[in-house]
Amino acid sequence: MEKLLEILKGIRPDVDFANETALIDDGILDSFDVVSIISELDDAYGVQVRINELDPENFNSAEAIWKLVQELKQK
Amino acid sequence: MDTNKMTNQIEGSKQNGEVTNCYLHPLEVEKLLQSGNMHRYQSGSNIILLQDKATCCRFYYFINDFDSIIELADDKDYLCEVIYRGEKVPELELEYLRRMGFENNAVRSIYQLMYKEATPYAMRSGCAIRFANSIEEVKEACLLFNATFDNISGDYITSDEYMDLLSGKAITVAIDENGRMAGAYQHDCMKNVAWGRHLAVKGEYRGRSVGKDLLYDFVERYHAQGATRFMLWCTIDNVAAVKMYETTGFKTIGRNCISMIRKKK
Numbered sequence A: 001m002e003k004l005l006e007i008l009k010g011i012r013p014d015v016d017f018a019n020e021t022a023l024i025d026d027g028i029l030d031s032f033d034v035v036s037i038i039s040e041l042d043d044a045y046g047v048q049v050r051i052n053e054l055d056p057e058n059f060n061s062a063e064a065i066w067k068l069v070q071e072l073k074q075k
Numbered sequence B: 001m002d003t004n005k006m007t008n009q010i011e012g013s014k015q016n017g018e019v020t021n022c023y024l025h026p027l028e029v030e031k032l033l034q035s036g037n038m039h040r041y042q043s044g045s046n047i048i049l050l051q052d053k054a055t056c057c058r059f060y061y062f063i064n065d066f067d068s069i070i071e072l073a074d075d076k077d078y079l080c081e082v083i084y085r086g087e088k089v090p091e092l093e094l095e096y097l098r099r100m101g102f103e104n105n106a107v108r109s110i111y112q113l114m115y116k117e118a119t120p121y122a123m124r125s126g127c128a129i130r131f132a133n134s135i136e137e138v139k140e141a142c143l144l145f146n147a148t149f150d151n152i153s154g155d156y157i158t159s160d161e162y163m164d165l166l167s168g169k170a171i172t173v174a175i176d177e178n179g180r181m182a183g184a185y186q187h188d189c190m191k192n193v194a195w196g197r198h199l200a201v202k203g204e205y206r207g208r209s210v211g212k213d214l215l216y217d218f219v220e221r222y223h224a225q226g227a228t229r230f231m232l233w234c235t236i237d238n239v240a241a242v243k244m245y246e247t248t249g250f251k252t253i254g255r256n257c258i259s260m261i262r263k264k265k
Helices: A002-011 A031-045 A062-074 B003-014 B026-035 B091-099 B135-148 B159-167 B210-224 B239-248
Strands: B038-043 B046-052 B057-063 B078-085 B103-114 B128-131 B171-175 B181-190 B193-201 B229-235 B251-262
Touching: A002 A031, A002 A062, A031 A062, B026 B038, B026 B046, B057 B091, B078 B091, B091 B251, B103 B239, B128 B210, B135 B159, B135 B171, B135 B181, B135 B193, B171 B210, B181 B210, B193 B210, B210 B229, B210 B239, B229 B239
Parallel strands: B057 B078, B193 B229
Antiparallel strands: B038 B046, B046 B057, B078 B251, B103 B229, B103 B251, B128 B171, B171 B181, B181 B193
């Protein structure tokens, strides 16, 4: 999780990923950020996010992203 | 056209290290393709999407093969925006676009203000700042925007948009003591993030803090509605605008965009 927070901070240093829980719902992250996150997740964890996994809820918080990574790693 | 196939192609190729400037959601792309406002072309493993806009054709690319150039019709102006983070200028993509006939137009950066970091300010231009309250005022503001910003890369506003801008309270105007419009600001709020779109001040009113009054009014108005984050794109060589935003408390977030234009021949 620490590594994920570092990755996310590298993408948007201005966002408090440890505490925000509505990153998409509040419009804090946009599609460019999401694509950047997906690319970084692939590089760091070897997981690919497909269109049907682009559910906003999967990107609303660092915890949700971490959960998505764990699920994808088990596939 | 099989748009599902298109989505799968895009998604599939993205996972193979393809480069793209298309950050639209695939479902939005499908909707645009189905509406006929976007067209898809393919050359080898490269795909381009062309979206019809009021003054140009917006160009999106998915490049797998940098040696394969897609020919474009010469009867249109094309706008291509290449987004990148930090200092990582995507030279390979820019070079590819230059080979297609595109030329550098402007570099923009996103500036962001967190409300708690806004510099205290007192209105000082002497203008009244309020929403545009008639179609005539919206039209005057939009003509000012269109005259101030580059019509290809600056999001040209057509008369079809006036009514929505009026009813959506998307334009505030600065009115001087004689009832004349000194400047105007177009803005909106997406979820809890307020976005500044076009800010323009008439030439004879420049240097009188009209722009800054409009900017602070924008911040306060949306903050009263719950926004805490304020964002805008600004051309980085517009020194006066950059200074105004920075002294207000706006900071860059490392998101940049190079707009490239290919003029019709």
